[in-house]
Structures are given as structure tokens and as C-alpha cells.
Amino acid sequence: MHVGFISALYPPISIGGAETMTAQLAEGLLERNVKVSVLSLQSPSNDLPDTPNIQRIPLTNVHWPYDRTQPLPPPLQRLMWHAIDTSNPWMRQKVKKWAKEKKLDLICTHNLQGFSTGIWPELKSLNLPIVHVLHDFALLCPRTVLYKNGQVCGMQERRCTECRLLTAPRVRHSDSVSAVVGVSQFIFQLHREHGLFKDIPGQVIYNALSDAQLTQTPPIFQAESPLRLGFLGRLDQVKGLDVLLRAAEILRLKSFPVQLILAGSGQPRDIQQWQMQYPALDIQWRGHIPPATLWPDIHALVFPSNSFEALGNVILEAGAAARATIASRHGGGVELIDEGLSGAFFEPGNAKDLANVIEGLHQRAGSWQEMGQHAYKKSRTFTSQRRVQAFENLCKDVLDAHHQLD
Numbered sequence: 433m434h435v436g437f438i439s440a441l442y443p444p445i446s447i448g449g450a451e452t453m454t455a456q457l458a459e460g461l462l463e464r465n466v467k468v469s470v471l472s473l474q475s476p477s478n479d480l481p482d483t484p485n486i487q488r489i490p491l492t493n494v495h496w497p498y499d500r501t502q503p504l505p506p507p508l509q510r511l512m513w514h515a516i517d518t519s520n521p522w523m524r525q526k527v528k529k530w531a532k533e534k535k536l537d538l539i540c541t542h543n544l545q546g547f548s549t550g551i552w553p554e555l556k557s558l559n560l561p562i563v564h565v566l567h568d569f570a571l572l573c574p575r576t577v578l579y580k581n582g583q584v585c586g587m588q589e590r591r592c593t594e595c596r597l598l599t600a601p602r603v604r605h606s607d608s609v610s611a612v613v614g615v616s617q618f619i620f621q622l623h624r625e626h627g628l629f630k631d632i633p634g635q636v637i638y639n640a641l642s643d644a645q646l647t648q649t650p651p652i653f654q655a656e657s658p659l660r661l662g663f664l665g666r667l668d669q670v671k672g673l674d675v676l677l678r679a680a681e682i683l684r685l686k687s688f689p690v691q692l693i694l695a696g697s698g699q700p701r702d703i704q705q706w707q708m709q710y711p712a713l714d715i716q717w718r719g720h721i722p723p724a725t726l727w728p729d730i731h732a733l734v735f736p737s738n739s740f741e742a743l744g745n746v747i748l749e750a751g752a753a754a755r756a757t758i759a760s761r762h763g764g765g766v767e768l769i770d771e772g773l774s775g776a777f778f779e780p781g782n783a784k785d786l787a788n789v790i791e792g793l794h795q796r797a798g799s800w801q802e803m804g805q806h807a808y809k810k811s812r813t814f815t816s817q818r819r820v821q822a823f824e825n826l827c828k829d830v831l832d833a834h835h836q837l838d
Contacts (some may be wrong), residue, residue: 616764667698
């Protein structure tokens with residue numbers, strides 16, 4: 433079986449967990465003697481050479497959208513980019529040429545911003561079955577976060593006009609897909625509710641921890657005061673940092689000392705504003721650090737995202753380090769936590785509820801350590817071997833069904 437992977441970005445070019453998970457699948461299949469060829473986009477600032485398995489091609493559009501160090505282009509240019517990306521004819525022809533040359537048996541597509549979902553009908557015209565993996569909400573929202581003006585906008589009645597117009601062609605294109613994989617039940621169902629992959633077979637295959645993460649020894653749990661809560665992610669409102677800071681302030685005013693250890697990158701202007709707004713809070717701003725350096729210094733992780741999350745790999749990572757997670761009760765992250773055992777939930781955006789949950793758990797002697805141990809045991813089930821095996825089985829089933837139709 434020769435499988436072609438198509439992903440907008442591929443390590444070492446990466447902006448998040450989706451690229452890491454895509455590479456984990458590709459490398460896992462290669463280890464199982466499945467032939468894999470990868471097609472990705474070539475970054476203008478990083479001219480990586482091709483390898484026998486990986487080919488990168490230039491993006492044909494009005495700008496490169498993945499450089500977060502640069503200011504956003506003007507609104508009209510961004511709108512033009514997204515309009516082209518609904519069915520990019522230049523990228524469709526490039527992908528079709530690559531697929532013909534590689535003599536593939538099956539295509540697996542991942543995040544496609546840049547390639548456009550217009551490649552699906554193009555690949556179907558070559559009589560190639562297609563499996564698509566849903567890593568995020570890019571097919572539903574140009575911003576990928578389903579969050580606008582301080583509101584979650586992912587439900588059908590709340591979708592903005594821009595999202596409806598720009599994503600409408602993707603509903604039609606999705607009819608060309610043979611099977612769809614969601615990294616959570618939530619992301620799988622949400623896409624179907626919006627009309628994508630309506631009658632397409634699919635299943636949920638959760639993301640997995642790396643072998644290195646699963647074999648690490650969890651750091652020693654230091655039970656001394658004050659309570660130390662960690663945050664790992666982008667430092668902005670979408671990720672819910674504002675809610676965590678408000679909750680910590682509520683606890684401080686109740687004479688409940690909490691230390692926040694915040695890891696991640698954000699806009700300096702936002703960070704300075706929060707520092708001025710909460711001068712009395714005990715906060716360590718760690719910046720962008722390896723996650724493994726955070727776990728020894730915290731009692732639990734807070735995952736307070738205001739927007740929907742497709743899954744929340746950081747919850748798995750915290751569990752592998754025997755740290756419980758307190759998460760907002762929505763999105764795919766809910767599926768990773770056994771409430772009251774490996775973590776707890778609070779109402780999204782509700783700082784008072786978050787403060788109450790933290791205080792209630794802290795009053796239970798030994799609760800943080802006990803929940804961390806449960807999270808550790810649960811994390812053992814999210815292995816890359818399980819994930820790759822499930823994906824390989826799906827690909828074989830799709831290929832068998834395709835041959836029966838020929």
C-alpha cells in the first residue's frame with residue numbers, strides 16, 4: 433500500500449500540534465512497512481531540500497499565511513487569499529501532477545489551508561480514495577478558532593456571514609472524500625452538523641503521546657504551599673488566559689494564595705496590560721519553554737480555553753507527567769478527562785466558577801496528587817502504536833471498499 437499524505441505544513445515547519453500528529457502517523461506507517469509519500473508547502477523563508485519521502489512545493493496565492501512574526505496583511509488581501517483558497521486552481525493542478533507521478537493507492541489529507549479542499553474532487557478524478565483527518569476547525573472558519581468578538585461562534589445559529597460564504601464550497605468538495613477521521617468525537621460531529629462529510633463513513637481516532645512522553649518518569653509531586661497552577665499555550669483571550677487571571681484574583685481577595693506559572697508566547701502589549709491589571713497576583717511568566725520543564729513546578733494544569741478545542745494535546749501531556757487538568761466544559765478536551773478523577777470542569781468563560789472549582793478541590797486533602805495519578809494511568813492508553821494501527825486498519829478498509837466498487 434502506497435499512501436500519499438498532503439498537509440499544508442510538515443515538520444520541521446510547524447505552528448502547532450497538528451503537524452506533529454501528522455508526522456507521527458506518517459512515521460508510524462513507515463515503521464509498519466507502509467510506503468508513505470508526503471506533499472507539503474515550501475516556506476518562503478525556509479528552503480528545505482526534498483527527501484525521498486517528503487516533497488515541498490511553493491504556494492500560489494497572494495501571500496504566505498503561516499509567518500506569525502510578520503504583521504497581518506491588509507483586510508482586502510486576506511479576503512482575497514481566502515477566496516482563492518476555497519478552490520485554488522493552481523494548487524489543484526500541482527497536487528494532481530504529484531499524485532500521478534507517485535502512483536499512489538490512497539490519499540490522506542490533513543490541514544489543507546493553502547492547498548484548498550478543491551484538491552479533493554481533483555484527486556477523485558484520478559480514481560484515488562481519500563481519507564481526511566480533522567485536526568482543527570479550518571474547514572468551518574478562516575481563523576480556525578470559531579471565536580469572534582469575545583464569543584464562541586461555532587454553533588450553526590452563530591456562524592458569521594464570512595465563515596458561511598468562504599466555507600460553502602468545502603461542503604460540496606467533501607462529497608469527494610471516502611472516509612473522515614476526527615481527533616475527537618466533538619470535532620467529528622460539529623463538521624457533520626455544518627454539512628461537511630454528511631454521508632461519508634468515519635471514525636474517531638484520538639491523538640497520541642510520543643514514546644518518549646510515555647516512558648518518562650513523572651516528576652516528584654511537591655505538596656508544599658502555595659498552590660501552583662500551570663498554563664501552557666498561546667497567551668491570549670481565545671485560550672482563556674483572561675479567565676484564569678480573573679479566577680486567581682477572586683481567590684486572592686478571599687485570602688487563598690495561588691501562584692500561576694504561565695508558559696507560552698503572546699503579544700507583549702497584552703501581557704503588559706495583564707501585568708498592570710493584576711499587579712498583586714503571584715505570576716511567573718515563563719515564555720515559550722519545553723513542556724517538560726513546566727510539570728515539576730506545578731500541582732495541576734488549567735486549560736481554560738474560551739473557544740472550542742479540537743482535542744487538547746496538552747491535557748494528555750499533563751497526564752503523562754501525573755498532573756491533573758481543570759478545563760472549560762466544552763470542545764474535544766472534555767473527552768480526555770474523567771471528572772472528579774483525572775481532573776475537573778468549569779463553565780467556559782466563568783472565572784467565578786473556575787475559582788470555586790479550584791477552592792473546592794484544594795479543600796480535599798491529597799486531591800491534586802490523587803487526580804494526577806489517575807491522569808497518569810489514563811494517559812497510558814493514548815499510545816502512538818494504537819493510533820497508527822487504527823489508522824492503518826481504516827486505510828485498508830477504505831482501499832478494499834474502493835476496489836469492490838471498481
